[in-house]
Amino acid sequence: MAAGMQLKSLQLYEVDAGQGSPGLTGSTTWAPTMAEEFDFAVECAAGEVAHRRQLQEVGLATGQAIGDTHAIHDRDVAIKVLAQGGFRIVTSGPAPExxxxxxEVTSAAVRAVEELWSEITTVATSLLSSPDLRLTAQQVTAVTGRLNPTTTPASPGPFLSRWRIP
Structure with a gap:
């Protein structure tokens, strides 16, 4: 929502984290959108960044725990979806034109997570308290006070201008 993307729902799922340990993963459902490319990429990177920040805050940021936060799927989604529109994200070398x-995307996600940390933790607390580990867009709006966009701006919004360093 902070990136100008219209949220539909958030959902957590219990998974086997290995060696019989329970874990959680999640998904975010968005309405079809014309979000700015860089904003979409930052949104994809923000989950991993927020996960690391949470581990640091609770004193569990060990090498193994940090290694377990890599959200390769989210990065790959950003790369594949944005490539379809001609926006390329590279994992090494200089940025394409x-x-x-x-x-760059991850650095912007760090800034975004820092600025939005209070809202992120509020939503996380509500999500974990939900009996079905699911929140609708209306529920997220209620706990954050943030409006859920019905359309996406055609030009870079405050998300892009605040967190991307040219």
Whole structure:
């Protein structure tokens, strides 16, 4: 929502984290959108960044725990979806003319998570308290006070201008 994308729902799922340990993964459902490419990429990177921040805050940021936060699927989604529109994200080398490096995207996600941390933790608390580990867009709006966009701006919004360093 902070990136100008219209949220439909959030859902957590219990998974086997290995060696019989329970874990959680999740999904975010968005309405079809014309979000700015860089904003979409930052949104994809933000989950991993927020996961690391949470581990740091609770004193569990060990090498193994940090290694377990890599959200390769989210990065790959950003790369594949945006490539369809001609926006390239690279994992090494310089940024293409119409694109970015994953390092640039992740750096912007760090800034975004820092600024939105209070809202992120509020939503996470509500999500974990939900009996079905699911929140609708209306529920997220209620706990954050943030409006859920019905359309996406055609030009870079405050998300892009605040967190992307040219």
């Amino acid at each position: 119409r694109g970015a490096t994953w390092e």
